[in-house]
Amino acid sequence: MSETTLTTVTSAKGDLWVFGYGSLMWRPGFEFEERVPARLVGEHRALCVYSFVHRGTPEQPGLVLGLDRGGACRGIAFRVAEKNRTDVVAYLRAREQVTSVYREVMRSVWLENEARERVSALAYVVDRGHVQYAGRLSLADQHRHVLQGHGQSGANRDYVTATVKAIEAEGFRDTQLHQLATMLHGAHAPAPAEDRENR
Numbered sequence: 001m002s003e004t005t006l007t008t009v010t011s012a013k014g015d016l017w018v019f020g021y022g023s024l025m026w027r028p029g030f031e032f033e034e035r036v037p038a039r040l041v042g043e044h045r046a047l048c049v050y051s052f053v054h055r056g057t058p059e060q061p062g063l064v065l066g067l068d069r070g071g072a073c074r075g076i077a078f079r080v081a082e083k084n085r086t087d088v089v090a091y092l093r094a095r096e097q098v099t100s101v102y103r104e105v106m107r108s109v110w111l112e113n114e115a116r117e118r119v120s121a122l123a124y125v126v127d128r129g130h131v132q133y134a135g136r137l138s139l140a141d142q143h144r145h146v147l148q149g150h151g152q153s154g155a156n157r158d159y160v161t162a163t164v165k166a167i168e169a170e171g172f173r174d175t176q177l178h179q180l181a182t183m184l185h186g187a188h189a190p191a192p193a194e195d196r197e198n199r
Contacts, residue, residue: 009089015079017121019038026163032078041110046066048065049065049066055155056150069128077109105124107123139176
């Protein structure tokens with residue numbers, strides 16, 4: 001469950017597991033040998049990262065997902081062949097660490113396969129001390145940021161919608177993300193007086 005160093009992940013032997021909980025679920029972007037539904041305990045998926053690059057700008061930040069403290073998260077574990085370990089880690093660092101908002105860590109995840117085995121997987125956990133850490137925003141504030149967000153990877157609302165579809169394809173729901181997706185489809189307007197005490 002340790003923090004990784006810059007060399008540990010690439011120098012370790014054997015195949016590498018990578019835990020995806022957001023866009024990696026529907027656009028991994030790297031070669032893998034196996035894709036298995038998995039569960040990580042101790043952190044949960046949350047729209048808690050202001051996006052300054054991929055889905056927003058510093059002037060009009062969007063919101064993207066991070067693993068934040070507490071709870072559990074269902075996602076996808078990807079098994080990367082040892083020979084591709086260095087290239088995949090380099091790719092993930094270039095993609096995820098543009099502004100170093102995440103901590104690169106190894107976490108235990110439980111594979112939801114016949115063996116129900118536990119593996120150690122590379123995961124990207126939000127750095128709560130980073131300027132882009134948004135904390136626990138109200139649904140109305142999330143909605144506002146997602147509507148305005150547009151960055152190098154496209155519209156923020158497309159990111160949320162694609163993630164919700166990926167979650168549904170795995171046969172489960174993420175209540176808050178689903179509520180936000182419903183709002184984005186125009187079924188509900190955000191409640192302006194929504195409690196903001198957790199900002």
